[in-house]
């Protein structure tokens with residue numbers, strides 16, 4: 216099995232209820248994002264998938280999140296708030312939809328909301 220990882224970042228604002236009280240206040244983070252994809256078979260170029268193609272998919276998703284107030288995006292709501300966990304899940308799902316090769320699966324997405332705290336969604 217091969218696994219590739221690409222990293223990127225975005226800046227956005229959010230509010231979270233029912234976590235720490237301070238998180239209810241509007242505030243922002245510079246999220247660092249790691250996306251891993253996995254597969255068994257290399258193509259004729261000797262790669263699982265071109266990093267450039269992967270980065271293009273991730274950049275398109277970042278455009279939807281970067282410099283946004285995440286609570287106002289259609290995807291997030293009170294039952295699905297923009298926590299790092301839900302952000303990681305959103306990116307994992309959106310990435311998988313963009314990858315056309317059915318043999319390449321998103322394996323995990325990690326969303327670092329600060330240098331000492333992250334949430335990872337591990338795809339089943």
Ligand SMILES: Nc1nc2c(c(=O)[nH]1)N=C([C@H](O)[C@H](O)COP(=O)(O)OP(=O)(O)OP(=O)(O)O)CN2
Nearest residue numbers: 231234235238242297298299300328329331332334
């Ligand atoms: N499991 C999660 N817990 C928390 C999340 C989250 O997404 N998943 N998010 C937050 C808030 O976003 C909050 O802004 C960050 O809180 P916290 O890390 O406690 O605060 P600081 O960034 O100020 O970090 P310090 O290490 O305390 O300086 C909270 N929890």
Ligand SMILES: [Zn+2]
Nearest residue numbers: 229238242244
């Ligand atoms: Zn926060």
